[in-house]
Amino acid sequence: MSAPARAWQRMLSGRRLDLLDPSPLDVEIADIAHGLARVARWNGQTAGPHVFSVAQHSLLVEAIGGALEPGLGAAERLELLLHDAPEYVIGDIISPFKAAIGHSYKAVETRLLAAIRLRFGLAPSANAAMQRLSKRADRLSAYLEATRLAGFSQVEAVRVFGKPDRVDADLAALLDPWPTAEAQGAFLARFHALADTLADGPAS
Numbered sequence: 001m002s003a004p005a006r007a008w009q010r011m012l013s014g015r016r017l018d019l020l021d022p023s024p025l026d027v028e029i030a031d032i033a034h035g036l037a038r039v040a041r042w043n044g045q046t047a048g049p050h051v052f053s054v055a056q057h058s059l060l061v062e063a064i065g066g067a068l069e070p071g072l073g074a075a076e077r078l079e080l081l082l083h084d085a086p087e088y089v090i091g092d093i094i095s096p097f098k099a100a101i102g103h104s105y106k107a108v109e110t111r112l113l114a115a116i117r118l119r120f121g122l123a124p125s126a127n128a129a130m131q132r133l134s135k136r137a138d139r140l141s142a143y144l145e146a147t148r149l150a151g152f153s154q155v156e157a158v159r160v161f162g163k164p165d166r167v168d169a170d171l172a173a174l175l176d177p178w179p180t181a182e183a184q185g186a187f188l189a190r191f192h193a194l195a196d197t198l199a200d201g202p203a204s
Helices: 029-036 054-068 074-081 095-101 103-119 128-148 154-161 180-200
Strands: 008-010 016-018
Touching: 029 054, 029 180, 054 074, 054 128, 054 180, 074 128, 074 180, 128 154
Parallel strands: none
Antiparallel strands: 008 016
């Protein structure tokens, strides 16, 4: 009788993450930052000398979400920052291909995200309001990336991603692709700033 196919990945931290049954205990933020900084958005089809990484995209989505809803607390901002965190092990698959793969990809992604959220003190899944905000911020991020980096015309981007929301925020620096080490460091720094705020709790 043959042994079951391997479904785990060894991380640089030494953790062994089971992709089909992930445990929060095997999730480390250093692994997430390392992986996301090396995963290219748009399959690498973006302008500039560096890829536009999922780590930088995550920072952009968090900034957009905060601009759309200025009253967000640290927990909600952390949710936005981690919205694509499963991609540190399963990669960034463009939406048309996700649709072709179907439910199996989504199921793996959902289990990974739940483990990641639990590891960092969040509920296994976002509430309806946060899901809506995350989708709005992600959609606007995709529109901006598409038109500024990935060769889409504005007409084509509106057709694919919808008419963009207006936000009162200067996002230019977040749309200039960074070297891998810079993206990794910025993602980690932002995570720790939010996590430290949560750990401190409300002011007395």
